[in-house]
Amino acid sequence: MSAAQDLNGLKQELVAGAAQVAGIGLVPLTQGNLSLRDPQSGHVLMTPHDFPYDQLTTDDVLVLDLAGDVIEGRREPSHESQVHLAVYERRADAAAIVHAEPIYTNLFGVLHKAIAPLHVGTLIDVRGEVPVMPFAPSGSRQFGYDMLEVMGDRNAVVWANHGMLAIGDSLAKAIHCTVMVEISAQLYHMALQHGEPHQIPQRYHGMLVG
Numbered sequence: 001m002s003a004a005q006d007l008n009g010l011k012q013e014l015v016a017g018a019a020q021v022a023g024i025g026l027v028p029l030t031q032g033n034l035s036l037r038d039p040q041s042g043h044v045l046m047t048p049h050d051f052p053y054d055q056l057t058t059d060d061v062l063v064l065d066l067a068g069d070v071i072e073g074r075r076e077p078s079h080e081s082q083v084h085l086a087v088y089e090r091r092a093d094a095a096a097i098v099h100a101e102p103i104y105t106n107l108f109g110v111l112h113k114a115i116a117p118l119h120v121g122t123l124i125d126v127r128g129e130v131p132v133m134p135f136a137p138s139g140s141r142q143f144g145y146d147m148l149e150v151m152g153d154r155n156a157v158v159w160a161n162h163g164m165l166a167i168g169d170s171l172a173k174a175i176h177c178t179v180m181v182e183i184s185a186q187l188y189h190m191a192l193q194h195g196e197p198h199q200i201p202q203r204y205h206g207m208l209v210g
């Protein structure tokens, strides 16, 4: 396959992934954004700023270099593109990123309370509890660097008062991680109505997250 065909395949993957997360209510209306790294060029494919997911096509996808310059695309780049680029710069294991706005995750985001990985799938995906990045405007590279400090080697982080971000070694994995964070947030909230939830014992963590 030619590089152009490969690039088009990645654009299709991004559009399909965006439709999936929109379809399950993780990015209401035009909120959030998704990106993935082109392993051939090192460029980043990303959804545009404030664009309805139900109208998104491959023509709307932006291709950016690691500095954030537009290589391809006619739409306005996401204002959070520098955050995604900071992740690709610093995390070699990141092939895709989802910034979503799930409601139960946002509940913990407004409480500034880390989400316990109550479900075993969340622990495996995230590699621990989901920490909270203190509130700051999210339009800069520095926000990305500060967020990565908070994340450590985790694959997800809550943004205080503003959604969450998840990393994966594929877009499917980043979406899976996003869903598992929201499931643990929902479980955590519901369990707290009944008492103190039991955590997965620490002695199993190393075994589960490898």
Ligand SMILES: [Zn+2]
Pocket (backbone or CB within 6 Å): 032, 080, 099, 138, 162, 163
């Ligand atoms: Zn946002």
